[in-house]
Amino acid sequence: MAKLCIIFMLCSLVIFTAAVQSAAGLEKGPEAVEKWFKKLPQAKEKVTKLHFYFHDTITGKNSSSFTVAQSNITLTSPTFFGIVSVADDPLTIGPESDSKIVGRAQGVYLAASLEDIALTMTLNFVFTDGKYNGSTLSVLGHNPILHKYREMPIVGGSGVFRLARGIATAQTVWYNRISNNAVVEYTVMVLHY
Ligand SMILES: *[C@@H]1O[C@H](CO)[C@@H](O)[C@H](O)[C@H]1NC(C)=O
Ligand SMILES: *[C@@H]1O[C@H](CO)[C@@H](O)[C@H](O)[C@H]1NC(C)=O
Ligand SMILES: *[C@@H]1O[C@H](CO)[C@@H](O)[C@H](O)[C@H]1NC(C)=O
Numbered sequence: 001m002a003k004l005c006i007i008f009m010l011c012s013l014v015i016f017t018a019a020v021q022s023a024a025g026l027e028k029g030p031e032a033v034e035k036w037f038k039k040l041p042q043a044k045e046k047v048t049k050l051h052f053y054f055h056d057t058i059t060g061k062n063s064s065s066f067t068v069a070q071s072n073i074t075l076t077s078p079t080f081f082g083i084v085s086v087a088d089d090p091l092t093i094g095p096e097s098d099s100k101i102v103g104r105a106q107g108v109y110l111a112a113s114l115e116d117i118a119l120t121m122t123l124n125f126v127f128t129d130g131k132y133n134g135s136t137l138s139v140l141g142h143n144p145i146l147h148k149y150r151e152m153p154i155v156g157g158s159g160v161f162r163l164a165r166g167i168a169t170a171q172t173v174w175y176n177r178i179s180n181n182a183v184v185e186y187t188v189m190v191l192h193y
Contacts, residue, residue, distance in 0.1 A: 026159060036162065043193040050132075050188040052091040054105055054170070059179040062097070064089045079118070080111040091125065095173050095183050103127040109143070118144040121152055125188075135159025137190065139168055145182075154190055166190030 026032065058065050064087060071082025088106050092099035107123035125137045136159065141152025150170045157164030166189050174183040 045191050045193055048190050052093060052102055052186055053095045054184040054186055055090050056182045058181055079113055079116060081114055082111060084110040102129040116144055117146055118142060132160060135161050137161050137164055157192060161192050164190050164192040
């Protein structure tokens with residue numbers, strides 16, 4: 001009886017530890033990553049959909065995007081060619097400015113087209129809430145901001161999004177021509193394990 005009880009306690013402990021690990025994301029560190037890679041042949045790829053709003057505030061109280069450089073033709077270029085901005089923009093569940101924050105879009109975007117108004121985006125979506133807290137997705141894409149839909153590749157990820165690939169579709173909800181502030185809806189379809 002005592003033996004059974006100990007076995008039962010050990011099993012519960014193992015099950016409990018496993019549950020805590022999945023809730024906290026994944027085990028970290030080089031050995032945990034190696035173990036994760038070794039289990040890959042048995043892992044099943046899954047599809048996850050994410051939906052959030054990206055608040056790009058350039059002017060005003062809650063500014064989170066700043067110009068760090070420009071070319072000597074930026075001011076005369078109809079496409080703002082050469083302007084480079086660094087952003088740490090909040091990602092929220094709704095389009096309102098006081099909506100709950102679920103992550104940040106951190107990185108650089110730049111006007112890289114001489115002919116059209118189009119940005120090159122190099123951003124990490126850094127999630128800070130719920131089951132994706134601490135996980136990231138990396139975006140590297142072409143963003144012609146005046147188009148209704150812009151598709152940008154998800155080129156990788158970390159945490160629960162290790163080895164992710166996918167597509168982020170951006171759609172402007174709101175844009176102010178004077179302040180240049182914008183709210184952009186993002187729908188992300190991602191394949192990961
Ligand atoms: C921009 O800089 C380049 C290289 O210094 C120069 O050749 C060019 O004339 C400049 N253009 C303008 C519009 O100032
Ligand atoms: C600034 O952020 C706060 C807190 O998220 C929000 O309540 C407020 O509406 C924002 N202000 C502006 C001008 O967007
Ligand atoms: C996200 O994770 C960080 C670090 O592990 C923790 O401090 C924070 O409380 C978590 N946030 C939420 C909303 O779960």
